[in-house]
Amino acid sequence: HFMLKEIHDQPQALQDTFAGRVDFETRQVNLEVSPEILSRAERIHLVACGTSWHAGLVGKFLIESLVRLPVEVDYGSEYRYRDPIVDSRVLVVGISQSGETADTLSAMEAARQKGASLLSVCNVPGSQATRISDGVIYTHAGPEIGVASTKAFTTQLVALFLLAQALRQARGQKVEGEDLGALAHLPQAVTEVLALEPALEEMARRYARAEDFLYLGRGINYPIALEGALKLKEISYIHAEGYPAGEMKHGPIALIDDELPVVALATGDRVAFEKVLSNIQEVKARDGIVLALTDRPAEELEHVADEVIPVPRIHPSLQPVVNVIPLQLLAYFIGVRRGADVDQPRNLAKSVTVE
Template sequence: MCGIVGYVGSKEAATLLVEGLRKLEYRGYDSAGVAVLSSNGLEIARAKGKLANLDALLARSPISGTTGIGHTRWATHGKPSDENAHPHRFEKVAVVHNGIIENHIALRDELRAAGHEFASETDTEIFAHLIARELAAGAASLGDAVRSSLESVRGAYALVVTSEDHPSEIVAAKNASPMVLGLGEGENFVASDVPALLSHTRQVIFLEEGEVAEISADRIRLTDLAGKEKTRAAQRIDWSPVMAEKGGHKHFMHKEIHEQPRALADTLRGRFSEDEGDTLVGEVDLDRRTLETVRRITILACGTSWHAGLVGKQLIERLARIPVEVDLASEFRYREPVVDGSVLALAISQSGETIDTLAALREAKRLGARTMAVCNVLGSAIAREADDVLYTHAGPEIGVASTKAFTTQLTALALLAIRLGRLTGHLDAEAGRRWLAALRELPTKVEKALEGEAKVVEVAHAILQARDVLFLGRGPQAPVALEGALKLKEISYIHAEGYAAGEMKHGPIALIETDLPVVVIATKDATYEKTIGNIEEVRARGGKVVAIVTEGDTHVRSIADHVIEVPDCVPLLMPVVTSIPLQLLAYHVADLRGTDVDQPRNLAKSVTVE
C-alpha cells in the first residue's frame, strides 16, 4: 500500500515524481502529492483521489525545482482528504511515509504540550515535527536530524524527508517497509518499489532494516541509526516494467502469496497490550457494558471471507464463549433471520463493497443489531455503514483469487477474539499474553511455510492432470479445506470439493477411486488421530493422499503419497499457516495448465451485483 518517489538531480522534479508515482498506481491509493524545493522555498501540491487530480493541480499552479518527494496514500490514520494527503509539512521540513507509528498518540501529546499544532489526522505528520525540532536544536545535518528523531519512534516506516535548509539532498530511512535507491548519472532516486525507477536507472540498492540514506545528486551515503557509515554495492535489475510491478514474480497472485509475512505483520502492528494481555483494536468501540447486551454474534460473508468467518467462529467461541453463527450473506436476507438488539452482526469483506454482504449488513442493522466489519479498504461502503470497523491492513490485492486478504482476515479475527475474551472475562491476562506471543510468531511461521514451495511444485506436477480433487480437514482445518478447494477450482478450473473430514463417510467417500488426489490437512491437534483414520480410508480405496502435516511428522509420511510440512503452531491459529501450501498448490497447478491466474474466467475481484 502507498507509494513513495524521491529525486535529486537536474531535471524538473514535479514531472518526474508524478511519472514515478504513476508506475506505482497498481499498489492502490486514495490521494497523492508532491513537495518540491523551488526558488520560492518548499512548495507542496496535494489532491484527494487519483493522480489526474494532482496533474490538474500542477497544470494550474506549476512548481519548478530539481529536488523533491512524492507520495500516493492509502489511508490508515485519518480519512482520505487533501489535508491528510502526503507530503506533510512542519516549518521548513516535508515528509512522506509508508507504515504506521505505533506510539503516535504519545508523541503527538508530547509535541502538543511543547506548543506544536497539527494540520492533519495522520501519524506521519509527527515525523515532520520531530525532524524540524531536531534541526532547530542544532542538528549538524538533515541526516543527523532524521536519525535523532527516529530514536523516539516505534513502528514501521519507509520515510523520505526534504528541508528548505538542505535544498540539495533528501534523506530516506527504512524499518519494516520496503525502500529502494536508484543510482543515476548526476541524479539519484529513492522509491518504495522498483517500477518507479526503471525508466531512469537499472542500478539499485535495497535499503535494509534500520538504515538511513543521505541522497544528493552525485552521492548516496548509507548509515545505520547510530550514524555509522555502511557500504554496499549496487545491483542491476533486469526485470521488464510489467514484471517490476509484480516484484519479479510471474503473477500478482504469486507476489501476494509471498507478501503475507509482511501483510500479517501490518495487521498485528501496534495492536498488542502486553501489560493487559489484550489487543488494541482502537477502531472498535466495544467495552464490557456494551458487550453485556450481546447474546450472539452473526458473521456475514461470502466466498473466501465466509471461510474466514468459519474459523472466526471457533476462535470467538473458544476464547470469549459467545455463541457465533456464520451466515452466507447472499442467503441472509431471504430467510427472515432472527435478529434483534442482542445480536452483533459482523460483516467480513476484503473490498468492503461486496453487494451481498452490504445488503446483509443493512438488513441486520434494520432489525436492530449492532454492526461491525472486518475490512481491508478504508472508507468503503461496508466500512462506512458499520458501527465499528477492524481494518486488516493487507494492502491492495490485485489477483482475483484472494490470498493475503484471507490470512489477514483470520489474524484480525484472532485479535478480535482475544479482545472479546478479555472483555467477557473468559480469558485472563496471562492467557491473553500467551495468545499474543503466538500471534507474534505468525509472520515468521508463514515465512517458513513459504520456504516449502519447491515441494508444492512437485505435488502440482503430480496432480496436474486430475479431473477432480477432494480436500479434507477437521476442526479449524475444515474451513481451510473449503478454501483450498475454492482456490484450486477458481484459477485452475479443476473440479474440487472441500469437506469436514468426519463427513467423508456420509457421502463423499463414494467419489474416491483409484488415483483420485485427496488433499488432507493432518496437522497435530486434538483431531489428529481421527484424521489419520480418514487417510487410511482414502488409501483403502486407491486414492492418492497429499498430506499437509506438522513439521517432523514421520507417521503420516509413511502412509501418504506426498507430504508437505508446515511449522507447528497453536491449533486455532494454524489455519493461517496451512493456507499457504494450499494457495501455492492452486497457483502452481494453474500456472502449469496455462490459465489466466490473476484474472480467471467469469470472476471479478469485487462482486458488486447480486
C-alpha cells in the same frame, strides 16, 4: 503473477494486521471498536461471501472457543432472505475484502434495521461497509490485485483472532499471554512455509492433470479444506470439493479411486490427528492418492501418504493461517501448469458488487 507476489506478501501483511493493536507486555488488545459494543453482544452473526465466508467459519471456532459466545456464520446472499432472528443484543460482523460486496452489505443493512450493532472486517478504507458500521477492523493487507484472495484471507483470520481477544477483554475475561504471544511468531511460521515453494511446484507438476480433487479437514481445519478447494477451482478450473474429514464415509468415499488426489489436513492434537490418519488409511485402502499436510514429524505419515507437506506447529487458533499457505501455492502452481490466467480467472470479478 500478482497472486504469487501476494502469497509472498503474507508475513508482512499479517504483521501489519496486528501491529500497534497488541501490547504483548500488558496483554491488551486495542481495536478501533468501542468496548461497549463488544461487552453487550449476546450473540454474534458473521456474514460474508466466498473466501471471506471461510474466514467467518474459522472466526466462529475462535469466538466460540475463546469467548464462549454463540456464533452463526451465513452467506450474505442467504442471510438477508431468511428473516434472521436479530435484535439489539446481536453483533453482526460483515467480512469483506473490498467492503463493497453487494450481498454482504445488504445482509448488514437488514440486520441494522432489526437493531443489531454492525462491525466490519475490511481491507479498503472508506468503503461502503466501513461507512455503515459502528466499528471497523481494518486488515491492513495492502492492495490485493489477484482475483483469488490470499493475503486478504489470512489477514481476516488474524483480525477475527484479535476480535475474539477484544471480546474477552471487553467482557472481563482473562486474555491469555500465550494466545497473544503466538501472534508474534506467526510471520516467521508463514515465512517457513513459503520455503516449501519448490516442493509444491514439483507436486503441482504431478497432479496438474487430475480432473477432481478432494480436500479433507476436521474442526478448525474444515474451513481451510473448503478454502483450499475454492482456490483450486477458481484458478485451475479443476473440480474440487472441501469436506469435513469425518463426513467422508457418508458419501464422498464413493468417489475415491486411483485418479483422485485427496488433500488431508492432519494438524492439531493427537485425537484430531489420529482421526484424520484413519481417513487417510481409508483413502489408501481404495487406491486414492493422498497429499497430507501435517505439523508432526514426516515419518508419522510417510508410510501411508503419497506426499507429505510439513508445516510448523503454532497456537491452535492460528494454525489455519499456516495451513492455508501451501494450499494457496499448490493451487497457484497447478493453475500455471494448466495454462490458466491465475490473476484474472474466467467469469470471476475481484469485487462482486452485484446481487
